[in-house]
Amino acid sequence: MSEVRALLLTDVVDSTQLSERLGEAELAALWAAHDRLARDLLPVRRGREIDKTDGMLLLFEAAADAVAYAMAYQRALAKLNPPLKARAGVHVGPVILRENSQSDVARGAKPLEVEGMAKAVAARVMSIANGGQTLLSADARNALGEITLRVESHGHWRMKGIAEPIELFEVGEADALFVPPPDAAKGYRVVREGDVWLPARNIKHSLPAELDSFVGRRETLAELARRLDAGARLVSVLGIGGTGKTRLITRFGWSWLGDFPGGVWFCDLSQARSLDGIAYAVAEALAVPLGKEEPVTQLGNAIAARGRCLVILDNFEQVSRYAEETLGRWLKRATQARFVVTTREVLGLVGEETLALAPLPAPDAAVLFVQRAESAKRDFQPTEEDRAAVDPLVKLLECLPLAIELAAARVRVMPPRTLLSRMSERFKLLSSTGGRRDRQATLRSTFDWSWDLLSLPDKAALAQLSVFEGGFTMESAEAVLDLSAYENEPWTIGTVQSLLDKSFVRRASDGRFDMLVSVKEYASEHLRTEGRFPGSGPAALAAAEARHSGYFAGLGEKRAVAGACVEIDNLVAACRRAAARGAAEESAGALEGAWAALNLRGPFSVGVELASIVSGTPGLGKAARAIAERIAGSALDASGRTAEARTHLEAALALAREAQDPWCEARALANLADLRDGRREEARASYARALALARELGDWDLECKVLSGLGALETQLGRIEEARAHWEAALALARKTGTGAGRAACSAIWAACT
Ligand SMILES: Nc1ncnc2c1ncn2[C@@H]1O[C@H](COP(=O)(O)OP(=O)(O)O)[C@@H](O)[C@H]1O
Ligand SMILES: [Mg+2]
Known part of the structure; x- marks a missing residue:
C-alpha cells in the first residue's frame, strides 16, 4: 500500500575536488562531522534516514518538515570547516515503504526501503539544483501551503524518465540568491509555445559566447x-x-x-x-x-x-x-x-x-586571479608564499576584473609574490607623485605596469592594432602592422600571440581577434602620443591608418561581404580615413567594399554619407568619381530617395563613359533601370545595354542581376511570357556560377510568378 510522504534528497557538491584537496584523515573527519550534523537535525523534524552516499535520502511526514530540515542542513554545512554546499531536492508523492527484517538489518541491510516513482522524481529535482540551493517539485510546493520562507519558480523542467515537464521552485531565506540552475544532461528548462514544450535553450538570442570561466556576482x-x-x-x-x-x-x-x-x-x-x-x-x-x-x-x-x-x-x-x-x-x-x-x-x-557595479568581492577576485593564472600557465603551482600573495595583490588591484586579468597573465614569467612586490612599488610611486588612487587610476596603473613589461615590438604592435575597428584577422594584422623599424623585425603572428598571452588581445571567433574597449582606448592613446615608445606620435598613427585603409581599399566586394560582412566597420573606417587623408583613389576603393556590405546590412545613410565625402575628395579621377556617384545613387535609392538617386546615377553613367570604364557603366545602367520611378521604357533600354555590356565583360553576377531586373520589369508591364524567359535565363546563370544566394533568390521569384 502506498502512502504520500515528503522525500528529501541531498548531495554534497564538489566532493571529488574536496578529496583531492584534503588529506584522507581530514576528509574522513569532515564526513563524520557532516553525518553528525545531518543526523542531529532529524529528530526535531521527525525525519528518517533511508539511505546515504555523498548525501542523503530522507523521509518526512510533511513537506514543511522536509523544507525546514533542508534549510537547517544547508546552514549547518556552511559552518563546517571547510564549508560544504549541497544540492537538495524535495518532492511529495506516493511511496511504498517496506521494513527489512531484523535479521537482514543485522546483516547490513537498511531498516526501511522506499520504493516508487516519487524517489526518482526527488532525485531528478535534486540533480538540477545548484550547490546550496533547495528545489521543490510543484507537488512539494503545493503541499507546503503558506510559509514565511521565500519561494520562487524557476519555470518548467523536462526531466529524464518523467513524462511531463514539472515546474520547479526554489525555497530559501529572503536574502538567498535564487539563481536559475543551468540545463543538465538529465533535466533542462522548457517553455510552453502553443501546446508544445520547447527547450528554453532554443529561445532565440544573440548573446556572445563566454570564452572563459565566470566568477561570483x-x-x-x-x-x-x-x-x-x-x-x-x-x-x-x-x-x-x-x-x-x-x-x-x-x-x-x-x-x-x-x-x-x-x-x-x-x-x-x-x-x-x-x-x-x-x-x-x-x-x-x-x-x-x-x-x-x-x-x-x-x-x-x-x-x-x-x-x-x-x-x-x-x-x-x-x-x-x-x-x-x-x-x-x-x-x-x-x-x-x-x-x-x-x-x-x-x-x-x-x-x-x-x-x-562594484568590483568583485575580495574572495571572488582572488578566485578570478587563480583561475586566470592557471589558464595562463598550465602548471601553475603556487607555493605557500604565492598563495599568501594573491589576497594582497587583488586588493592592490582594487578587485577590478580587467586589472586582475592583466596581472594574472604575467604569472607565466613571474610568480605572484614577485608580482605583488613589483606592483606595490609601482603603485607607491604613483601615490608619492600625487597621483589619485581611485579605481580609474588603479586600472590605468595596471595598464601602465603591464605595458612597461612589453617588448618594444609588442608595444608598437599593440598600439598599431588600435586602428582596427571591429577586430582583425592574422592576415589583416600582417598587412597593417609595420614592425620593420625594430630590431630583428619580429614575426607578426608571434607578436599577436604574445599579446594574446598577455591578455591585451583576445580571441573573438573563428580566426578573428579583438581588444576590449578600454584596452583599445589605451593602445590608441599610446600610438598617437609622442614619446610613449620609440616611434609613437601623430605620424605613427597616420602611417598605421594609411596601411589600414590601403589594405581594406583593396579587399574587393566579394571579401567585403564575406562572413556576414564582418569587416564592415573596418571598411567604413578605411573609407573615412582615406578621404580625410586625401587619398582619393583609395577612398573610392574602400567605398566600394563598404557599400557592398552596407547595402546588405545597412545603415544605407552611411553609404550616402561616405559617397558624398569621397566625391568631395580633391584629386579624384574620373573613374573613381564615377564609382562614388554610382554608389551615392545606389545608396539614395536604397534610402527611398529616388529622384536624387537618378541625378547621381546619370552623373555616374556620363563619367563612366568619359573614363571608358564599361564595368562601371554597366552597373550604373543597371542601377538606373532598377529605379522605380515609372520610366519603364527607358528602364528596359538601360537593362538591355547593361546586359550587352555584362556579357561582353563576362560579368555573370551582373548579367544575372540584370536578367532578374528585366523579369521584374516585364511582370509589372503584364508581359508574363517575357518575364518568364528572363527569369529562366537568370536562374540558369545562377546555377552555372553556383552563387547560392542568387540561385535561391531566382527560384523564389520564379516560384512566386508561376
Ligand atoms: N565575474 C567575472 N568572472 C570572470 N571574468 C570576469 C568577470 N567580470 C569581468 N571579467 C573579465 O574582466 C574583463 C573586463 O570585463 P568587462 O565585462 O569587459 O568590463 P566592462 O564591460 O565593465 O568594461 C573581461 O575580460 C571579463 O571577461
Ligand atoms: Mg564592456
Whole structure:
C-alpha cells in the first residue's frame, strides 16, 4: 500500500575536488562531522534516514518538515570547516515503504526501503539544483501551503524518465540568491509555445559566447533579476571600464534566457557613433532587415512584435545623447520588452533604474586571479608564499576584473609574490607623485605596469592594432602592422600571440581577434602620443591608418561581404580615413567594399554619407568619381530617395563613359533601370545595354542581376511570357556560377510568378 510522504534528497557538491584537496584523515573527519550534523537535525523534524552516499535520502511526514530540515542542513554545512554546499531536492508523492527484517538489518541491510516513482522524481529535482540551493517539485510546493520562507519558480523542467515537464521552485531565506540552475544532461528548462514544450535553450538570442570561466556576482545577478521582476523596464548597469559590466549582463542573458520567450538580444554599441549607428547595431542583433522607413520606428515595431523579450545595449555611454530618441521611444512602443544597458554614466531616461557595479568581492577576485593564472600557465603551482600573495595583490588591484586579468597573465614569467612586490612599488610611486588612487587610476596603473613589461615590438604592435575597428584577422594584422623599424623585425603572428598571452588581445571567433574597449582606448592613446615608445606620435598613427585603409581599399566586394560582412566597420573606417587623408583613389576603393556590405546590412545613410565625402575628395579621377556617384545613387535609392538617386546615377553613367570604364557603366545602367520611378521604357533600354555590356565583360553576377531586373520589369508591364524567359535565363546563370544566394533568390521569384 502506498502512502504520500515528503522525500528529501541531498548531495554534497564538489566532493571529488574536496578529496583531492584534503588529506584522507581530514576528509574522513569532515564526513563524520557532516553525518553528525545531518543526523542531529532529524529528530526535531521527525525525519528518517533511508539511505546515504555523498548525501542523503530522507523521509518526512510533511513537506514543511522536509523544507525546514533542508534549510537547517544547508546552514549547518556552511559552518563546517571547510564549508560544504549541497544540492537538495524535495518532492511529495506516493511511496511504498517496506521494513527489512531484523535479521537482514543485522546483516547490513537498511531498516526501511522506499520504493516508487516519487524517489526518482526527488532525485531528478535534486540533480538540477545548484550547490546550496533547495528545489521543490510543484507537488512539494503545493503541499507546503503558506510559509514565511521565500519561494520562487524557476519555470518548467523536462526531466529524464518523467513524462511531463514539472515546474520547479526554489525555497530559501529572503536574502538567498535564487539563481536559475543551468540545463543538465538529465533535466533542462522548457517553455510552453502553443501546446508544445520547447527547450528554453532554443529561445532565440544573440548573446556572445563566454570564452572563459565566470566568477561570483551571484548577488548582483539576482538583484538584476529582482528589479526586472518587480517591473523595472530599464536598468542601467554603471561602472568604469573593466569592472565587468559586459560580462555580467552576458551572464545574466544566458542564465535568464528561459524568462524571455521573445528572445534575448545583445546589441554591441561600441562601434556606434550616431543615431543610425545605434539603429544599425540593434537591427543587426535582432536580425531585422531595415527597410526604407525611419529605422528607429521600424526597430520599435520589431521589438514590440517580440513580446516579452530582453534587449541588452552594451556600451551606451558614447551615444548617450541619442538615448531619448532611441531607447526612450522603444520603451514607450514595446511595452512588454525589458532593457538592460551598460554605460559609464546614467542615461537620464524616465523610469531608468541604476545598478552600480562594484568590483568583485575580495574572495571572488582572488578566485578570478587563480583561475586566470592557471589558464595562463598550465602548471601553475603556487607555493605557500604565492598563495599568501594573491589576497594582497587583488586588493592592490582594487578587485577590478580587467586589472586582475592583466596581472594574472604575467604569472607565466613571474610568480605572484614577485608580482605583488613589483606592483606595490609601482603603485607607491604613483601615490608619492600625487597621483589619485581611485579605481580609474588603479586600472590605468595596471595598464601602465603591464605595458612597461612589453617588448618594444609588442608595444608598437599593440598600439598599431588600435586602428582596427571591429577586430582583425592574422592576415589583416600582417598587412597593417609595420614592425620593420625594430630590431630583428619580429614575426607578426608571434607578436599577436604574445599579446594574446598577455591578455591585451583576445580571441573573438573563428580566426578573428579583438581588444576590449578600454584596452583599445589605451593602445590608441599610446600610438598617437609622442614619446610613449620609440616611434609613437601623430605620424605613427597616420602611417598605421594609411596601411589600414590601403589594405581594406583593396579587399574587393566579394571579401567585403564575406562572413556576414564582418569587416564592415573596418571598411567604413578605411573609407573615412582615406578621404580625410586625401587619398582619393583609395577612398573610392574602400567605398566600394563598404557599400557592398552596407547595402546588405545597412545603415544605407552611411553609404550616402561616405559617397558624398569621397566625391568631395580633391584629386579624384574620373573613374573613381564615377564609382562614388554610382554608389551615392545606389545608396539614395536604397534610402527611398529616388529622384536624387537618378541625378547621381546619370552623373555616374556620363563619367563612366568619359573614363571608358564599361564595368562601371554597366552597373550604373543597371542601377538606373532598377529605379522605380515609372520610366519603364527607358528602364528596359538601360537593362538591355547593361546586359550587352555584362556579357561582353563576362560579368555573370551582373548579367544575372540584370536578367532578374528585366523579369521584374516585364511582370509589372503584364508581359508574363517575357518575364518568364528572363527569369529562366537568370536562374540558369545562377546555377552555372553556383552563387547560392542568387540561385535561391531566382527560384523564389520564379516560384512566386508561376
Ligand atoms: N565575474 C567575472 N568572472 C570572470 N571574468 C570576469 C568577470 N567580470 C569581468 N571579467 C573579465 O574582466 C574583463 C573586463 O570585463 P568587462 O565585462 O569587459 O568590463 P566592462 O564591460 O565593465 O568594461 C573581461 O575580460 C571579463 O571577461
Ligand atoms: Mg564592456
